[in-house]
Every structure is written in C-alpha cells, then in structure tokens.
Amino acid sequence: MDTGWQTYVDDNLIGSGHIDHAGIYSFTDEVFWALSPGFSPSPEEMGVIVSIVKGDDDAKDTAFSEGLYVAGTRYILTRAEARSIYARSGRTGIAVAKTGRTVIVGHHPETTLPGNANSTVENLADHLIGKGY
Template identity: 40%
Template sequence: MSWQAYTDNLTGTGKLDKAALYSKAGDSLWAQSGNFQLQPKEIQEIAKGFDDASGLQAHGLHAQGQKYFLLRNDDRSIYGKHEAEGLICVRTKQTILIAHYPNGVQPGEATTIVEKLADYLISTGF
C-alpha cells in the first residue's frame, strides 16, 4: 500500500476531513489529503513537542495557520482543539500522523481512528 492510501483511508472514514503523514523528524511530507500540508515551522513544533511539550503548552500547536489549544501530549500523541474542530497527531517508529476532524465529529471517534492506524503502522515496523 502506498503512503497516500493511509491518508485517503483516514479521510474516507467520514470522521476526518484532512490528513497528512510526515517522517518522524518532521522533515519530509510522505502523503497528504487534498492540500493539507503544514508549514515547516508548524510540523517542526509538533515533532519537537512529542519530547518536550513546553513550547506547545505555552503557545499551542498550529496547522495551516490555525492555532489549536493543547489538550493532551505525551511521547506518542498530541491532541489540539480549536472551537469544535480538532487536531490529532500521533508518532510511530518512523512517522507522524496528523489528522483534522471538523465540527460535528465526536473527538473520541476521530482519535480512535488515528490511534488505530498508528498501532497498525507500529506493528509493521513503521
């Protein structure tokens, strides 16, 4: 399966409207849905946030110029919220999955979809 198929599968659930797959370092985009691409500074702040959340705690996280309030962060997952929309970022052994859910979607439903894909990628060595 190509990397593009993973982002397509995320958006194909109807719970996520945008998705991207980056290298674990955040230095290269592997796949994206539509035009969902973060600015280099945005993906770098997320990549760094898995190991040191101080910047995200102080300034929030950003995607496509939108600021999200940090809800959760650990060495695997970072969740952000802006009004009724949200951002889910999950790091695997070699990738960072980033997905956006729109207004009207329950955060728990969206999170479960992204976390399950991350579990699958980890189980296959990625």
C-alpha cells in the same frame, strides 16, 4: 509522495468519516509521505509537533501556553502524551500520533467527536508500528 502512503490517508483516515484532512509525515526524512488536498502544515509547524511527540518538554510547555499551529490555524493544546497530541480550535481539532518513523496528523471537523478522531489516528499508528514504521 508514494501512492501507497496516500492510500492510508485517503482510506484509513479520510475514509473513516472522522477525519477531513490528514497527512503522514516522516520525521526521519522531514517530508510528508502523504497529504490530503488542501492541508499543508509548514515545516516549522511539523518541527514543533515532532519535538513534542519526541518528549521535548520545552516545546510542549510553549505549545500549552501559546498554542499549537497546524496549517496556519492556532489550536489550544489539550493533551500531549508519550506518542500523541490532541489540540482544538472551537469544535474542530487536530489528533496526532507518532510511530517509529512517522507522525500522523489528522484534522477533524465540527461534526466529529474528538475521541473518534483520536481513535482513528491512533489505530493507523498502531497498524504502521506493526508494519515496522
């Protein structure tokens, strides 16, 4: 993993105080470019997430009915839009945003409002899109 990408995770996501675990996944390379310690979504889980944000209606329907798994935890999918996903498990949640080459995944703790977590992930996505990613 490149330390520049890790800075985005550490400073922009974790450093925001709204996200406690995060990763930047390249769907073109099918690897994480950066990942916070203790957060390890599987390749299969990321495959489902990538399918959903790329517009696969079957993957989205399955996640709505069966749940979305991230790092082994089942989340209830509550929103899946053109480039973003939000899912929750109790008072914690997962915010996802797609750029041209990456998927940003952020987990928020119970103490964070979902809207703040979503905004944090979406803002980084907008920044990376502006940089050509």
